[in-house]
Amino acid sequence: MIGDAWLWVAVEWSPPSYGLPFTDQEFDTPTTVALVVAAVVKAAFLWLILRAPAPGPMDRRTKALRRLLYLTVAYDLVLWYPLALLLDTVVAAFDLALWTSLNVLFLLVIRWRSRALRATAGTMFALELAGMADALLDELDLPELGSNDAVGFVLALGGAAAIVLTVVGQRRDGRWSRGTLVAGWAFVGSFALMISVVALADMLFSGGLVEGIALDALGLVPAVWLAATARELPTDIGPADRPPARRRELRVAMAAVALLPIVALVHPEQSAHHSFTGASPPCYDQPHFGDLKPSERDAAFLCQARIRYSGVPPIFPDTLPDQAVLAYGRALCRAKDREEEREILTRAGSERPDSGMDPWDLVYVCPEVVGATRPELLRSAEEQKAANDAYIAEANARCRDPWPRTKGVAQATANYFLFVDGDPGYLVQDPGDKAAEQAAGLAMDRVYDDDTLIGVGGSAVLVGHVEDVSDLCLTVKAFRAAPPRRVAGWDYVNEVPIVSRSGQLTVPEMDGGDVGAGAPMPNLAIRGKGRYRLRVYVRADDSGEQHLVVVFPGASRKRLQLKP
Template sequence: MLGDTWLWVAVEWTPPFYAEFYAQDGFDAPTTAALLVAAPVKAALLWLILRAPAPGPLDRRARALRRLLYLAVAYTLVLRYPIALLPGPIDVTFSLALWTAIDVLYLLVIRWRSRVLRAAAGAMFAVELAGMASGLLDELDLLELGPSDILMLGLMLSGVVATVLTVVGQRRDGRWSRGTQGAGWLSAGVSALGFPLNMLIMSLSGGGPAMVVVMDAVGLVSTVWIAATARELAVHEPSAGDRPAEPPPARRRVIRVAVAAVAVLTIVAQIHPEGAARLTYTAWSMSCYDRPSFGDLKPAERDTAFLCRARSREGGVPPMFPDSMADQEIIAYGRELCRTEDRDEQEAILRRAGSARSDAGADPWDLVYVCPETVGAMYPELLRSTAEEKAANAAYIAEKNARCRDPWPRTKGAAQATANYFLFADGDPGYLVHDPDDKAADESEEQATGKVYDDSTLIGVAGSAVLIGHVEDVIHLCLTVKAFGTAPPQRLAGWDQVNEVPIVSRSGRLTVPEKGEGEVGAGAPMPNLAIAGKGRYRLRVYVRVDEEGEEQHLVVVFPGTSGKRLKLKP
């Protein structure tokens, strides 16, 4: 009656904004039906969770375990929402500390009546906690314990096996009722069937919020088991009639072998042979989205970086090696590629490896991660860290700027600057003098670019943008800009071309783009040349090429209302 949002809050016990996240336009029929069915189911399960603890004395360890189990129940039902507002590492640290204490007390409080069973449970608890520790290391951006998908599988399997062993221990202990043990078996089943059940519900619900509702209700079974375990922890020695009958020796040996096999095989299943294809480091892996520089990586991380590039499908191109190839085999091929002397040898190796793009060869910026000593000898810049690359780039820009001189050193402008202007190696028409804050800046710049080749001056004019072309086929030129309050003398001597065009500033700014990382632009900050504010200006461009083929430009800006284009020289 109160609407979809409050129906969601009443059934899911989550803040109202969760409902808006899952269905901004209201719930569909499957979601509403799932909520109405889940309401009584979750209410019944909550009644089981909130039942009072069973009377009876508790020793110190049992009392601590009961409190921690109830804390785990409170976290699942309520505390996880406020804790989620804190930084991620706090939440993961809390869960890791809580379940470490619970698992240790499980081993001490439950009367397992079998050293093998207790040891197997301890091994599963350790694997489960190792997965949680890996999650904490990931939150802290530190080295993880292993590939995330392998750990996820190991965590899931160890969680199921740990639950089964704990229920077996509860049965042998004799304190816990059949209802509690049944909840434990259901919890193990939900964990084991979680993934296929998730897929089944997703196919039936089309991946809508109904799946979330059903999985949340089913997952509450584990909380019921934890609460029931805490409720029935009272210490008492079961009578002879209450104790389960001791199985015969032959059955005990079978049970021990089965438990040991489960404990060992679960761990062994996480260890892949060298020939197995591990697809952790692919174009879709989170660890492959960043492309760190070689110098930023630890030696143990370099093979991972190469695998990311070797299996990358960036740009829609096929990977360097087939997806079915093992990590170690790819790394071995990479080191073999490093020893080649020409492109033909690389292509032959890639064809032998079954590469779908053998004709492309292998680039040194990819191979540097597997053979830095070979690639670095020829391309030392590939060994740099991000900080070293930034410093080298800054030094290169400073060097280029230092060779440029002010061609009018005695004529000072109200605003002026001299710097090297960096151009693209191929197909760059020139540089802009523009009003970057003009609302129509993009349109003006596009029009100016289209007009740059309309005549021999190589100057395109369109409102608040002027694009000035370069005479020679260069990738950089020396640029000086000066702004004056009135038109300065023309001073045509010594220049190959001098042209004057109109430009307008609609925001009170006129400038030249500055170079960004990996981009074109001026190598130093350019001043605002619209010193009179908004209005019309004249822009005079001086161009010359020296005997060494170096191109020099001088751009002079001053207020002026004329809209004519003047060709002052030649």
């Protein structure tokens, strides 16, 4: 495998992981042969590319064209890798700028010897640049010209025609050798082949590596033609075929031909498209700020700003362009109070100006503002999970077993997290009971029937909290027989019946939510299905509220108030 990896790197100029589907398998014979042949072909192409440029006088335009041609060759061979590390938008803009300059210089440097041919070439160059501009608009999430197959085909055809006309112009110019012209026509053939491969990818590719190796070698043909064109530029340079007095006018005309179609493609800010509307799929899975790239944060904010929940209108109207929504969002970040937020949303045409926007939505457009007061909102999902786990572990560590010397058959101690806004308490229930929901509802209805704050519903018991707290320390223990009552030191002690119909009795755990026990809870129905007694000890002091739940077998259906 080491030899195969070195062969791949030597021929394909990339690590094996970029091209090998299985790193633990050796190459088959066709792949090895293809790599050897590609090595010979690419070596020959490199020899042609790296030949020294021909000496000779050159004017300023010709020198600029030669430099740009060699830059393009270097881009194809080497510079593509560091540029690939940048944003796709930057790469698309670089391609557009590079080929705009090349095409304008081609029009000015090549002696076309025909105004009609030059004008036709300028038109095809404009189509080629329109295709590149279309790619840039796609990366910018702006409306594209090539949004359907017909337009895309015309733009691709314009790119192929631009190459053909350039080679024709080189032949009429007379300064380029037959080898350079052959390389140009080979470039035209490779361009057509690439289009065919893209169109017929499913039919042509069998899933092996041979096709990819061949196409990679073929990808050097454009670099051979560009290098040859740059090398022979100063050969047999004669007087220009246009009068000096008309050079400036022609330059302006050619620049207009190349650039005006691109300008026409760029829409003004006022006609910006709408990324999300009320009819868009809802954004229920709100991403964490730390998991998003900077280029993805605006889209996350727009999604939250336009979402509809259960028919409730969005904060911003669907008719408001994306740029306006983002601007209003940043203005909300700077608002000093609720009144100013209401004024901003009213100006935006919001149907709910009194609702405002939450910090976890605004963090996408102004992390520097929100993060100053709510740094936890800048976390990634992994960082948030680690912080939550640490918080739960710290809360559990504060809780102690109030009966450390009395060991139950099954037991656990943990912090129980309550719902902050009015959670009545926690359940001890049989989760396997077919009527578990009805039993829990019945227990909740009965929790305030008396001052014990314990609601009994058959297979579920709801235990309330006596203080206004958001969490409490909970210890559960299961015994085979009733343990001593030991009411000293406790404020309230009550005993109620409970039944297990499936052989389970337990306390709900958090399990990724915000409510429940912070650690795994055992099955307290140690004898399986049947009737049990549930005794609840409660006390509250400066350290918080503490509960002890004891479960043991018992057929009695009486409620006992043991203390007070």
